[in-house]
Amino acid sequence: MIPTDVHVGRLHIGDWFNDVVTWIQDNLGPLVDVIMHVGTWLNDTLVDGFTWVPPLIMAIVLGLIGWAASTWKLAIGAVVGMLVIQTMTNWGGSPQQYLWTHAMQTLALVIISTVVALILAIPLGILAARSEPVGQVLRPVLDFMQTLPVFVYLVPAVMIFDIGVVPGIAATVIFSMPPGVRLTQLGIRQVDKEMVEAGRAFGSPSGKILTGIQMPLAMPTIMAGVNQVIMLALSMVVVAGMVGAGGLGADVYAGLTQFQPQLAFESGLAVVILAMYLDRVTAGLGSRSAVARAEKATSR
Numbered sequence: 001m002i003p004t005d006v007h008v009g010r011l012h013i014g015d016w017f018n019d020v021v022t023w024i025q026d027n028l029g030p031l032v033d034v035i036m037h038v039g040t041w042l043n044d045t046l047v048d049g050f051t052w053v054p055p056l057i058m059a060i061v062l063g064l065i066g067w068a069a070s071t072w073k074l075a076i077g078a079v080v081g082m083l084v085i086q087t088m089t090n091w092g093g094s095p096q097q098y099l100w101t102h103a104m105q106t107l108a109l110v111i112i113s114t115v116v117a118l119i120l121a122i123p124l125g126i127l128a129a130r131s132e133p134v135g136q137v138l139r140p141v142l143d144f145m146q147t148l149p150v151f152v153y154l155v156p157a158v159m160i161f162d163i164g165v166v167p168g169i170a171a172t173v174i175f176s177m178p179p180g181v182r183l184t185q186l187g188i189r190q191v192d193k194e195m196v197e198a199g200r201a202f203g204s205p206s207g208k209i210l211t212g213i214q215m216p217l218a219m220p221t222i223m224a225g226v227n228q229v230i231m232l233a234l235s236m237v238v239v240a241g242m243v244g245a246g247g248l249g250a251d252v253y254a255g256l257t258q259f260q261p262q263l264a265f266e267s268g269l270a271v272v273i274l275a276m277y278l279d280r281v282t283a284g285l286g287s288r289s290a291v292a293r294a295e296k297a298t299s300r
Contacts, residue, residue, distance in 0.1 A: 021156050032160060039166040042112055043105075050104035055086045058104075066277065070284030077280075081273040088266040099251065103270050106237055106247035109165065110278065113172035113233045118226060121177045125184025125225075126210065135185060142178040150175060150239050158243050168237065168245025176232035183225030187218030223286030230278050238271055248274075 024032070050058065059082035067075035088099045128135040153175050157167035191214045199209040215222075241249020248267045255264025 017156075021159050024160055035170075036161055036164075036166050039112070039169050040164070043108055043165045043169070046108035046111065047105050050108060051101055055082070055100050059083055059086070062277065066281055066284070069281045070287075074277075074280050074284065078277050081277060085270045085273055088270065099248070099267060099270050102246070102248050102251055102267070103274060106234070106249065106271070107274060109168060109172065109237045109240070109245060109247055110230060110233045110274075113169050113176060113237065114226075114230050116169070117173045117177045117229050117233065118180055120173070121180030121225070121229065122184050122222070124177075125181045125222075126188060128181065128185040129188035130210075138181065142181055145174065146178045150236055153236070154240065154243050163244040165245050167243055168240030168249075171240055171243075172233050172236040175236045176229045179228035179232065180225045183228065184218070184222050187221030187225075188214050190221065191217045220286055223282060227279060227282040227286065230282055231275065234271065234275050234278065 053061070059079050062082055063075040063079040066078040085103050086100045124138065128138050150171075153171035154167065157171040161167040161170060188210075195213055195217065196209055199213050204212065237245065237247060238249035238252055241247055241251070242253050244250075248271050251267035252264055252271070255261065255267060
């Protein structure tokens with residue numbers, strides 16, 4: 001017989017986490033305020049810059065960036081895609097308002113979140129690649145970050161930063177970091193050890209070996225990580241629209257809650273266009289590295 005009166009003690013993990021968030025609110029208020037002001041200023045400045053440029057000119061600029069990163073086909077596709085976004089009315093606002101402004105808000109959020117995530121992820125990946133203990137510690141942490149449901153990130157972000165664009169950026173940065181760390185670590189560890197030993201034999205210091213040998217040879221893998229960070233940031237930015245981050249995520253959420261399928265579909269289509277554009281641009285940049293070109297040349 002299995003006893004039915006056996007009780008397992010409860011771990012108050014949620015209470016501990018709540019204590020951590022409360023401690024941050026009570027003791028790191030000035031730092032939180034600085035992050036709020038800087039994040040808001042960066043976002044507003046970038047959005048103002050994007051929306052200041054006439055939409056047609058902006059579409060052409062994005063097309064030229066696509067051409068520089070990849071091919072003329074991407075340039076044409078980018079211009080057509082951006083023009084499609086411009087022609088879709090924002091049904092959640094005034095009849096004269098278009099999704100273009102919201103698409104630029106989403107693009108700004110993705111750029112800021114990606115840059116911050118990469119500033120944190122790439123050094124961590126380098127450290128994990130060069131130190132086995134650090135890699136072992138980071139592995140379960142990254143697993144936890146990648147498997148935690150996306151909505152869970154929004155709760156502490158809102159509690160610490162309140163409603164607005166900054167909690168959306170904070171949650172997006174945390175959610176999108178893991179592939180940047182993992183692929184940076186993988187890329188550096190895949191570098192031929194004989195190349196590293198050759199650099200050491202010629203008396204190159206550790207920092208020079210990193211910047212002159214390991215990073216260039218690992219660049220295709222690192223760029224794949226950048227691509228994944230951007231894709232995850234874009235997906236999280238849409239979810240962050242639920243907490244006041246604005247952009248296309250707010251339109252998708254409004255279309256869902258207000259039962260407006262036309263708004264939800266058009267804003268979702270705009271997200272897809274942005275995702276395809278950013279994916280092709282980063283993939284194109286990755287293929288332009290010296291190592292990628294050499295591998296492509298040898299495979300012919």
